[in-house]
Amino acid sequence: MRVVLLAALAVGFATARPAAAQCPANASSCITCHETRGARPVLQAGQIWHDDHGFGDLCASCHGGDREAVDADAAHLGMRSNPLDDPSASCAGCHDDYAARADRYRPFLARAEQDRSGPPPRPTSPASAATTTTSIANVVLAVAAVVLAFVLYLLRERLVPARAGHRSLRAWLTAKSWSPYLAGAGLGLIVAISEGVCGRPLFASGAFDKLAAYVGKPLFPSSQYYQYLVSPGFTWPVWLMVGVLGGSFLSSRLSHEARLRWLPDTQWVPRFGPSRTLRFALAFFGAALVQIGAGIAGGCTSGLAISGGAVLAPAAFVFMAGMFAGGIPTALLWYRGRRDV
């Protein structure tokens, strides 16, 4: 026993990772290497077992190993390739009745292991996809590109918006507002730096999950979510939001827009009246829903819609469709019969 421990320690020291890994991804290294970079992915392989457990970044909860190690050998140290070999370590974290469950699933999993030879193929990877589908998709897209180019040609008169006159740098920085196209392009650059250089989406909602865990973890000791999925921490997403607070302050300060105020400037008072309590109540209710929705969807407007949209992930567009499906009826309801406001 002692020899094993010593050996494990020795391996641990020998493979110790550098203290400050550069911009580590927010996902576990398991997800980053196996799924995102596509080295032996399991979540898309259509295995029921992984489908059922793939709703969170849970790999290490069942399989062990070091979910934060970036070096492959270090990450796989102490890994359980078959979690059912030791259900008290693998399953007990989430399932109280782990022993009974393990007995039930063991024969099934043994059969699945027999059926599977070698790593599961990745159905969507360009390398394994049939070349015929690849060329068909490319041809269809090329035709679409030409058709849309023609539509753009028809719209050419409206393509160039009215140009603002030349402004000095100082005038730019102190302007009350920028064209949404210019500000959007600026945000696109920031998203690209965040994703491309730092390997993280530009998410806003994640910060509040991290902060809420400070309360959730001690308050709900039996919650799988707070004990295993989200840990409290004043980390990257929180600092990002501190930056947003500062950036908005700086921008509004320079344009003399920063000032304390209780109610929105326009539209709120004509519709809902001057009550601060009502504003706080609806602001609280709406903000809570927004955070819950972001949790369910896997990100918010910036973290999923923009950051995910930039890599053209279907998730982003499905999320945006949901936003309009929920938002339009809600806005209609609040403003029913009030077209004047």
Place this chain on the structure above:
Amino acid sequence: MLEIIKPLALGLGFGWMLQKAGLTHYARIVNIYRLRDMTVMQFMLVALLVGGILVQAGVDLGLSSALVVPATLLLANFVGGVVFGVGMATAGYCPGTIVAEAGEGRLDAWIGGLSGLFVGAIIFGLLQPVIMPVLARIGSLGHVTLAQLLGASPWLVLLVFGELVVIVLVLVARIGKRAT
């Protein structure tokens, strides 16, 4: 230390752009759902397109190792979007703009908004083990991009997407801006 400076710098730019685009106004956020003010859509679509081109260029030039791809869970993405949209159209907020509104000195964002986000996060934490295993089971495509899903060249997808974005922007450019 870098792990603090980098997100702070990115956040500064993020907050700056949100404020300069005027996304810190209740009316501007709500009116997108009343189809009266398309500023948010213009801002988002341009950010998406510019970000997409730069990220893909970064990968192809070898500047970054891999795309950061969110998981596509069709049902969860959509249901989450619906809940998000209801909240957004009620309060005129999304998580990032609440923080930007707080930076401008808006007390409703400090008092109602930030506490709402915090409580919403706790509620989601309690709901997650109950609802996510069910929601995530339907339409789970994994961490994929449209290009991988179609088996097509990412640049071709970007080109078609970019053309669509420009057409949409041209078409919505005439919708009036009533806010602020």
